[in-house]
Amino acid sequence: MYRYSESIARLIEALNKLPSIGxxxxxxxxxxxxxxDPIEVEKLSRAVIDIKTKIKACSICNNITESDPCNICSNPKRTSDEICVVExxxxxxxxxxxxxxxxxxxxLLGAISPLDGISPDDLKIKQLVERIEKEKVKEIIIATNPNSEGEATAIYLSKILKPLKVKITRLAQGLPMGANLEYVDDITMTKALEGRREF
Ligand SMILES: [Zn+2]
Incomplete structure (x- = not known):
């Protein structure tokens, strides 16, 4: 079998670990x-390093951001009346x-999954409860993934949030079961948002 020189082999191995790169x-x-062009390669390696050094979690919502709070939390046109909870x-x-x-x-930075050892305490639920009280939130839209972990998380959240006197809704059915929100198309998502139902 052909053997690459050490630095080439090392980069191939590193790239091979990336999603969808065989x-x-x-x-x-x-x-x-x-x-x-060496400048282009330099730019690429700099960009890779930057996402690990410059990107942090928003201290309010946990979104990834370069400035804290993130541009959604700091946008005065966005209302705190509704908070959409995602994984x-x-x-x-x-x-x-x-x-x-x-x-x-x-x-939340995850979903409840006993098999993977992820319990409600591992998720940013306490922080959500604090926000509901502090930001006077009127509606919580639970948009966890339509799979067993996402459903378990949604049910847990609805129980925990019930005493807080906030309207709790869940995205409408129609999202493909077992799917990941990440891959849902715009039209399906719009329908799911519009058709959300109360828990
Ligand atoms: Zn934020």
């Missing part, structure tokens, strides 16, 4: 970079794409 693609990227920062993107939601978000 051995073949990793090799192709490495050969592309070998031929590419991960990338779930926000599919909801934002619909242009239907003018409220704010709260990112």
């Amino acid at each position: 051995q073949r693609s990793a090799e192709r990227i490495v050969f592309y970079l070998l031929k590419a 991960q920062p990338n779930d926000i993107i599919s909801i934002e794409k619909t242009n239907e939601f003018r409220g704010r978000y709260h990112i």
Whole structure:
């Protein structure tokens, strides 16, 4: 079997660990970079390092951001009347794409999953409760993923939040079961938001 020199092998191995990059693609990227303009390669490596050094979590909603609070929490045009609760920062993107939601978000940073050892205490639920009281929130839209972990999280949240006298809704059915919000198209998401029902 052909053996690459050490630095090439190391980069192929690193790229191969990325989502949807197999051995073949990793090799192709490495050969592309070998031929590419050194300035472009420098820019790429700088951009990779920057996302780990400059990006942090918003102290209000846990969204990923370069400035704290994030641009949604600090936008005066966004209302605190409605807070949409999602599992991960990338779930926000599919909801934002619909242009239907003018409220704010709260990112739990996961979902309840006993099999993976994730309990409610591992999620940003306490912080959500504090926000509901402090920001005088009127409606909580639970937009956890339509799978068993997301459903378990939604049910748990509805129980915990009930005494807070806030309206609790869940995105409408119609989202493909087992799907991830990240991959839901705009039209399906708009319908799910419009058709949300009270818990
Ligand atoms: Zn924020």
